[in-house]
Amino acid sequence: MPMWFEETYRSQLRFGLRVTAYHYRGRSEYQTIDIFETETFGRTLALDNVFQTSVGDEYQYHEMLVHPALSTAPSIERVLVIGGGDGGTVREVLRYPEVKHVTMVELDRQVVEACKQHLREFQVPWDDPRLELVFQDGVTYLQACQDRFDVVLVDGPDPVGPAEGLYQSPFYSSCRECLRADGVFAAQVEAPQLMHEDFTRIVKTLRGVFPRVDPYFGPVPIYVCGSWGFAYATNSGADPLAVRPERAELVEPVCRQWSRDIHRAAFVQSPLIRRRLVD
Numbered sequence: 001m002p003m004w005f006e007e008t009y010r011s012q013l014r015f016g017l018r019v020t021a022y023h024y025r026g027r028s029e030y031q032t033i034d035i036f037e038t039e040t041f042g043r044t045l046a047l048d049n050v051f052q053t054s055v056g057d058e059y060q061y062h063e064m065l066v067h068p069a070l071s072t073a074p075s076i077e078r079v080l081v082i083g084g085g086d087g088g089t090v091r092e093v094l095r096y097p098e099v100k101h102v103t104m105v106e107l108d109r110q111v112v113e114a115c116k117q118h119l120r121e122f123q124v125p126w127d128d129p130r131l132e133l134v135f136q137d138g139v140t141y142l143q144a145c146q147d148r149f150d151v152v153l154v155d156g157p158d159p160v161g162p163a164e165g166l167y168q169s170p171f172y173s174s175c176r177e178c179l180r181a182d183g184v185f186a187a188q189v190e191a192p193q194l195m196h197e198d199f200t201r202i203v204k205t206l207r208g209v210f211p212r213v214d215p216y217f218g219p220v221p222i223y224v225c226g227s228w229g230f231a232y233a234t235n236s237g238a239d240p241l242a243v244r245p246e247r248a249e250l251v252e253p254v255c256r257q258w259s260r261d262i263h264r265a266a267f268v269q270s271p272l273i274r275r276r277l278v279d
């Protein structure tokens, strides 16, 4: 058993966690899947040797991916989640009784099975009758999709391998087309500093598709360098800061990261990020 699990970023930077026990090691058709115990963050999931999520910090990512969109969208009855195999994203979506149906389209059934069994601390309500799981490539699913959604969330890994298409214009155009006129889209868009080329390219790609795109930010300690980027996009140009008080009152008591104050602060861009996005 290795004592450390290490992620290497572009052969330049290494981030490692000390491992105290292994729970699962597998190789699916698409990727390697590791779930192990770390002293710092508890149970941790890595795919293809890249840290994805951990019991100790997952709320910081999942709450910030979900609640900006779900607290502001005019309607949240029908939600589409692309990726998100660990289930943290759908858990946050299902907190709202207004949500009637969630379709989660995940490429890799083996990730979901491994997480159901070995990441139980995530407390994902996998048996919620409102949740429909589809095991398919998100790009292919959306190309054929005739449904319309109030909210679309993209919870994919880094833009390499099978996830590459989740960061390109044709996929974002399909997301826009499957949204209702006043619908809201949100996605993870990589690290604004360390991966600023990726971050800037992805936000600009989104801006080529949606009339209004607002990047926002949050800490995710398990991702290299800890500072993470998200994007909020609409067809309608709606203000992403217009949080509905009744929804905020519902989830704030259970949230550990998202709140109305954090929501407002998260949309503030540093001068450097702002400049990179207009250049």
Ligand code: SAM
Pocket (backbone or CB within 6 Å): 047, 051, 052, 053, 061, 082, 083, 084, 085, 086, 105, 106, 107, 108, 111, 136, 137, 138, 139, 155, 156, 157, 158, 162, 163, 164, 165, 166, 188
């Ligand atoms: N929060 C994580 C991050 O930013 O690194 C992502 C976590 S979640 C585990 C990512 C999921 O996206 C994985 O389970 C992976 O199998 C899935 N995925 C990758 N490519 C996909 C695709 N083309 N369509 C649907 N799901 C995909």
